[in-house]
Amino acid sequence: MPTQKTVATTGNFLVAEAMRQCAPDVMAAYPITPQTTIVEEFAKFVAQGRVHTEYVTVESEHSAMSACVGASAAGARVMTATSSQGLALMWEELYIAAGMRLPIVMANANRALSAPINIHCDHSDVMGARDAGWIMLFAETAQEAYDNTIISVRIAEHSEVLLPVMTCLDGFITTHSIDRAETMDDESVAAFVGEYHPTYPLLDTANPASHGNFSGLGGPYFEFKKQQRVAIDASMKVVKEVGAEFAGLSGRPFDVVEGWGMEDADIAIVVIGSTAGNARHVARQLRAQGVKAGVLKVRVFRPFPATELAAALRGVKAIAVLDRAESLGAEGGPLFLEVRSALYDLEERIPVVNYIYGLGGSDVRLELMERVYSDLSDIAAGATAPFGLTYLGTR
Amino acid sequence: MKWDISHVNEWKSEDFPRAAVIPESGNSNDYNVGGWRSERPYRNDEVCTQCLLCWIFCPDTAVVLDGEKVVDFDYDHCKGCGICANECPTNPKFGKSAIEMVPEGCELPGVK
Numbered sequence: 001m002p003t004q005k006t007v008a009t010t011g012n013f014l015v016a017e018a019m020r021q022c023a024p025d026v027m028a029a030y031p032i033t034p035q036t037t038i039v040e041e042f043a044k045f046v047a048q049g050r051v052h053t054e055y056v057t058v059e060s061e062h063s064a065m066s067a068c069v070g071a072s073a074a075g076a077r078v079m080t081a082t083s084s085q086g087l088a089l090m091w092e093e094l095y096i097a098a099g100m101r102l103p104i105v106m107a108n109a110n111r112a113l114s115a116p117i118n119i120h121c122d123h124s125d126v127m128g129a130r131d132a133g134w135i136m137l138f139a140e141t142a143q144e145a146y147d148n149t150i151i152s153v154r155i156a157e158h159s160e161v162l163l164p165v166m167t168c169l170d171g172f173i174t175t176h177s178i179d180r181a182e183t184m185d186d187e188s189v190a191a192f193v194g195e196y197h198p199t200y201p202l203l204d205t206a207n208p209a210s211h212g213n214f215s216g217l218g219g220p221y222f223e224f225k226k227q228q229r230v231a232i233d234a235s236m237k238v239v240k241e242v243g244a245e246f247a248g249l250s251g252r253p254f255d256v257v258e259g260w261g262m263e264d265a266d267i268a269i270v271v272i273g274s275t276a277g278n279a280r281h282v283a284r285q286l287r288a289q290g291v292k293a294g295v296l297k298v299r300v301f302r303p304f305p306a307t308e309l310a311a312a313l314r315g316v317k318a319i320a321v322l323d324r325a326e327s328l329g330a331e332g333g334p335l336f337l338e339v340r341s342a343l344y345d346l347e348e349r350i351p352v353v354n355y356i357y358g359l360g361g362s363d364v365r366l367e368l369m370e371r372v373y374s375d376l377s378d379i380a381a382g383a384t385a386p387f388g389l390t391y392l393g394t395r
Numbered sequence: 396m397k398w399d400i401s402h403v404n405e406w407k408s409e410d411f412p413r414a415a416v417i418p419e420s421g422n423s424n425d426y427n428v429g430g431w432r433s434e435r436p437y438r439n440d441e442v443c444t445q446c447l448l449c450w451i452f453c454p455d456t457a458v459v460l461d462g463e464k465v466v467d468f469d470y471d472h473c474k475g476c477g478i479c480a481n482e483c484p485t486n487p488k489f490g491k492s493a494i495e496m497v498p499e500g501c502e503l504p505g506v507k
Contacts, residue, residue: 101414162413200416208420215415223408224415230408 002188002249007181011142011174014181015081015107015167016041018149020051021189022105025076028056028067033119034171035083035109042081061086065093065104072102073211075201077157080104083171084111084125091129097164098133098228100212103156103196104164106134107149110273110324111171112360120361121171123272127325127334133228135165135235136302140276142179144299145169147252150184153193154242161235162199163228170274172361184250192249236303256300257308261287265294267376268313270339271322272298275357275364279322282369293373298335306342313343317380319352320372322392326356332389351385357392368393398422424456424472432475434496436468442486443493449479475499 007014016038019027027046029039046055056071058064061082072078082090087108097104108126112118126136137152139145145167152165169175184192200209215221236256243254260280262268269279276297283293296312298305313319321340323333330337332354340352355372358364372392379385398412398419412418438449443465450458450465457473459466475496483494 099414199413200418207418210417210420211414213415213417220406220408220411220415223406223411226408227411227413 003185004182004250005185007183008178009142009181010037010176010178011139011145011169012037012109012176013041014142014146014183015149015169016045017183018146018189019079019105019107020045021184021186022079022150022153022193023051023077023190024053024079024105026054026056026068026071026078027080028058028064028071028078029080030058030061030064030082030086032061032083032086034111034121034175035081035086035107037175038081038107038109061089062093065090065097068104068106069093069097069100069102069212072097072104073100073201074203075198077153077196078102078104079106081107081109083109084113084119087125087129088113091132094129094132094134094164096212099224101162101228101231102164103162105149105152105156106164106166107145108166108168109171109175110168118360119171121173121274121324122359122361123168123323123325123334124359126166126168127327129166130302130334133163133232134302135161135163135232135239135300137165137167137300138272138298139167139169139174140274140297140299141181142169142174142177143181143252145174146181146183147246147250147254148299150189150193151242151246151254154246155235155239157193157196158235158238158242159199161231161238163231163235168273173274182250182252188249192246232303236300236305239300239303254299255308256298256305257312258297258299259294259312260297261292261294262296262312262316264292266292266317267319267373267380268294268296268316269320269322269369269372269376270296270298270309270313270335272301272335273324275322275324278364278366279369279372282366282373286373291373291377301335304338304342306338309339310342310346313350314346314348316350318376318385319343319350320355320376321352322355322357322372323389324356324358326359336389351379353379353385354389355392356389362393365393400425427471428455429471429473432470432473432499434475434477434498435470436473436475436477436479436494437497438465438468438494440493442489442491444484444486446484448482448484449494452478452482454478
């Protein structure tokens with residue numbers, strides 16, 4: 001069993017530590033608030049000789065992901081980290097990394113997108129990347145950010161997956177707050193992630209291969225997209241297996257959706273990231289008053305755990321989906337759209353309401369969670385569910 | 396590895412190599428790209444000094460040699476870029492160079 005050490009540090013330092021322990025061959029990154037301390041700390045590890053990584057200082061995130069794509073095609077284990085506008089600048093390479101089936105692992109410090117300029121937490125950046133073909137893991141805490149990073153490497157490089165993985169943590173709330181966490185010894189992490197054996201590395205000059213090819217005029221582009229769909233769907237099994245193996249090793253739970261009080265909940269909040277803690281705190285208080293409140297946290301957003309989510313929500317009388325991102329012009333936030341769709345095949349028809357909250361780092365106070373549960377209690381008791389979405393906590 | 400693509404038109408999604416990787420080198424030779432050409436190089440054999448600059452500068456493999464002599468162009472791979480005609484030096488004896496670009500579909504100079 002691994003030796004574990006209890007530390008008090010930030011989510012970003014833990015991501016950098018996990019990355020060092022997973023020992024990427026190449027990191028190409030550009031600093032951006034609130035991701036900066038990940039790449040800063042990692043650069044320090046390189047300078048100290050504590051990791052063998054070739055650290056590429058690039059002039060933009062567009063170049064960062066381009067360098068990652070090249071290095072990964074060459075056969076390297078590759079990592080990077082970004083946030084917000086940086087992720088947005090990577091947009092075309094995100095699709096290329098996924099389409100080329102390159103197992104790049106990237107941390108994202110979830111932050112709002114301009115305009116207006118805002119450096120604080122929401123999920124606008126990552127939700128904009130949700131259709132790029134990346135596997136997406138979300139951390140609630142610094143501990144989960146550490147665990148997810150290690151798990152991501154194994155998932156990405158798995159021979160049945162070979163897809164890039166984004167491991168997301170909430171900007172400032174998780175990236176910069178000092179939290180209690182446990183880290184594993186280097187040898188156990190190294191043994192868990194194993195060595196990466198690329199299939200067609202460009203640097204294998206004895207077996208030349210060509211990457212990033214043209215699919216031809218009227219060629220099989222459609223067939224390659226089907227390969228990607230098959231791969232990301234099939235990755236759910238691998239995500240669960242690798243997560244379970246890591247849970248066994250670390251003693252910390254991992255599941256694609258993680259419930260609290262969901263066994264007998266009448267009302268439930270579905271949420272992603274750090275706000276799950278706020279919701280759980282209020283649910284616990286409500287439980288003490290006899291209200292059967294539950295929280296369902298989505299830890300893996302891609303592939304979307306629709307079956308698992310529907311199973312966990314069966315029997316609930318009213319559901320609130322909390323979105324920390326807008327999908328402007330759509331019927332609701334990105335999580336809401338997926339959750340409501342996942343529930344469509346259930347025989348029972350459960351009222352589902354959508355709250356947009358915390359945009360641009362707007363405070364997620366406990367009374368907001370109390371209000372959501374109060375609305376849900378009314379709906380469960382027969383009140384008409386409000387049509388459309390609700391902005392939670394705006395003036 | 397030898398990659399047999401003779402039945403590529405019957406392949407299903409799962410038959411293609413992952414992510415359009417081509418697991419073999421040199422097979423662009425099997426792919427006809429001559430259809431892009433709007434002008435073709437024409438070489439006057441009488442004027443040609445056999446300096447082979449066209450063969451050196453051709454970005455594809457479209458200048459065909461027989462031994463150390465240019466004999467033809469491979470029009471399945473010549474994209475009509477004109478680099479060969481640009482590099483072809485003037486033969487002082489004739490006061491012109493051997494390669495010129497002519498529009499596709501026209502009658503070749505000196506050819507009836």
